[in-house]
Amino acid sequence: MQNFAKKVLDLGAPYLIGLTVSKVAALLAGEVYIGMESLAKFVIALALLLTSFDIVVRMAASRKQRWNFAKHGTDTILIVLFSIVFDCVSCEADGSTCRYCRATRLMLPFAVLVSLGGNMMRFKRKQKPPAESGNADEVETATVGTSGTAGPAVE
Numbered sequence: 086m087q088n089f090a091k092k093v094l095d096l097g098a099p100y101l102i103g104l105t106v107s108k109v110a111a112l113l114a115g116e117v118y119i120g121m122e123s124l125a126k127f128v129i130a131l132a133l134l135l136t137s138f139d140i141v142v143r144m145a146a147s148r149k150q151r152w153n154f155a156k157h158g159t160d161t162i163l164i165v166l167f168s169i170v171f172d173c174v175s176c177e178a179d180g181s182t183c184r185y186c187r188a189t190r191l192m193l194p195f196a197v198l199v200s201l202g203g204n205m206m207r208f209k210r211k212q213k214p215p216a217e218s219g220n221a222d223e224v225e226t227a228t229v230g231t232s233g234t235a236g237p238a239v240e
Contacts, residue, residue, distance in 0.1 A: 115170040
């Protein structure tokens with residue numbers, strides 16, 4: 086499972102762009118679904134499933150393989166909000182539950198933005214170099230004039 090998860094995460098840009106597009110589309114579907122209830126529910130459900138899959142893949146690829154609020158908390162909150170918005174798509178304008186739906190729709194853009202920020206950080210992260218083998222050729226050396234120490238005195 087860990088090898089599969091690492092291969093999925095190694096896809097990099099296509100994987101993260103697809104995840105980002107699904108989250109933004111679900112945000113828009115939850116906010117402005119104007120008469121297309123089934124399409125809005127489909128888009129929100131897709132984003133909910135992809136975000137859940139992302140958490141599972143990241144947990145499987147990690148060394149400790151457990152949930153951590155610092156790494157997975159925003160996406161977990163986003164899953165909860167997506168599931169509430171999924172139920173709120175068919176909310177009536179006068180219902181008492183609509184009050185909670187409106188509150189959830191106010192929180193959703195902020196959760197999506199924070200989640201997208203995490204995705205962008207993952208997108209811009211550079212791959213870790215392979216473990217050092219101890220070769221002198223692989224060690225970076227400072228070039229002349231870059232260190233803060235004075236060079237040899239000229240007499």
